[in-house]
Amino acid sequence: MNDTFLKACRGEKTAYTPIWMMRQAGRYLPEYQKVRGNVTFLELCKSPELCVEVTLQPVDLLGMDAAILFSDILILMEAMGAPLEFHEGSGPIFRQTIRDQAALDRLIVPDADEATGFVMETIRLLRQELQVPLIGFAGAPFTCATYLIEGGSSKVFWETKKMMYREPELFHNLMSKITDSTILYLQAQARAGAQALQLFDSWAGILAPCDFAEFALPYVQKILAALKQFDIPLIYFANNGATLLDLSVASGADVIGLDWRIPIGEAIKKVGNKAVQGNLDPFALLLPKDRLRERIGRLLEDAGNAHGHIFNLGHGIHQFTPPEQAKIAVDAVHELSSR
Numbered sequence: 001m002n003d004t005f006l007k008a009c010r011g012e013k014t015a016y017t018p019i020w021m022m023r024q025a026g027r028y029l030p031e032y033q034k035v036r037g038n039v040t041f042l043e044l045c046k047s048p049e050l051c052v053e054v055t056l057q058p059v060d061l062l063g064m065d066a067a068i069l070f071s072d073i074l075i076l077m078e079a080m081g082a083p084l085e086f087h088e089g090s091g092p093i094f095r096q097t098i099r100d101q102a103a104l105d106r107l108i109v110p111d112a113d114e115a116t117g118f119v120m121e122t123i124r125l126l127r128q129e130l131q132v133p134l135i136g137f138a139g140a141p142f143t144c145a146t147y148l149i150e151g152g153s154s155k156v157f158w159e160t161k162k163m164m165y166r167e168p169e170l171f172h173n174l175m176s177k178i179t180d181s182t183i184l185y186l187q188a189q190a191r192a193g194a195q196a197l198q199l200f201d202s203w204a205g206i207l208a209p210c211d212f213a214e215f216a217l218p219y220v221q222k223i224l225a226a227l228k229q230f231d232i233p234l235i236y237f238a239n240n241g242a243t244l245l246d247l248s249v250a251s252g253a254d255v256i257g258l259d260w261r262i263p264i265g266e267a268i269k270k271v272g273n274k275a276v277q278g279n280l281d282p283f284a285l286l287l288p289k290d291r292l293r294e295r296i297g298r299l300l301e302d303a304g305n306a307h308g309h310i311f312n313l314g315h316g317i318h319q320f321t322p323p324e325q326a327k328i329a330v331d332a333v334h335e336l337s338s339r
């Protein structure tokens with residue numbers, strides 16, 4: 001069992017810096033495309049055997065030091081009673097948006113083993129196969145709320161901010177319901193065998209720090225506090241979150257995920273005695289081999305003072321990235337960090 005990733009999360013010494021990549025199972029891999037060619041994305045998410053297969057692909061093909069459960073953050077929103085659609089070439093769609101108390105009242109706080117048993121089954125199957133740790137995950141409440149309120153992806157988040165500022169009570173009620181569901185969902189993942197848990201806050205970066213502190217962070221804190229009992233590493237990743245770092249440190253996470261917009265050394269100073277995960281620009285994978293290795297070497301050096309460093313991209317790997325480039329990065333991290 002390769003437990004380098006878990007050790008780094010706990011700030012323990014490791015023989016080399018572990019690496020995994022957000023969205024490592026996905027469309028950039030021809031092997032994923034092949035599986036996906038026969039089923040829709042949601043069918044894939046609900047088929048444990050296929051989820052196991054695509055979860056293993058980046059570990060086996062590229063040598064990642066951790067696996068991340070193949071699923072989607074919006075699967076839980078669907079289980080709460082919000083019908084979810086994915087169409088080729090466009091993002092997720094919720095036709096029934098949540099913009100008033102009546103719509104919110106129709107959402108439920110589901111029993112995770114009942115409503116998302118396929119996720120727990122995937123985790124149990126993966127644990128029998130994997131030689132590296134398995135990361136479970138969920139969306140952070142603010143990010144999930146934006147999808148429910150907007151009805152899908154957004155650029156300006158008009159409806160979300162309108163609700164936040166004009167109907168704060170409704171907004172907090174929605175956040176509470178997502179939080180309660182997420183706690184049950186992640187507790188079930190931990191019981192099924194997830195060895196670390198990550199909260200993805202993809203849209204936290206659109207918030208002013210004062211609004212993040214008031215409307216988003218308390219719910220992250222509540223979720224992470226409810227997971228402490230499992231004694232597994234908890235990772236909080238706020239995309240575009242460089243200006244929220246001081247607050248994110250108070251989330252209760254053991255590991256702070258970093259996007260690429262902040263030098264890692266600067267972030268490490270703010271994070272103190274917590275581990276960090278990041279933070280190569282996903283598009284830097286397009287650099288020619290020598291320059292990519294150089295860039296990775298510098299990042300590793302700048303992270304030298306971290307109380308634990310897990311190498312990752314600053315956000316998900318882009319779908320048009322050549323898999324060979326991801327492999328160059330994995331090998332470079334392993335070689336250049338070997339001590």
Ligand code: CP3
Pocket residue numbers: 021022023024025026027036041068069070071072073074090091092137153200202239316
């Ligand atoms: O990281 C992994 O390898 C595990 C799988 C994973 C997926 N989504 C698979 C996926 C994870 C961890 C996620 C998280 C997720 N999903 C986030 C948070 C991380 C982030 O990227 O900010 C968000 C915001 C979503 C919601 C979502 N899912 C969107 C907006 C989209 C469409 C955009 C896109 O990239 O196509 C998805 C679809 C999705 N989720 C795909 C995959 C592999 C592509 C679906 C396909 O095969 O067509």
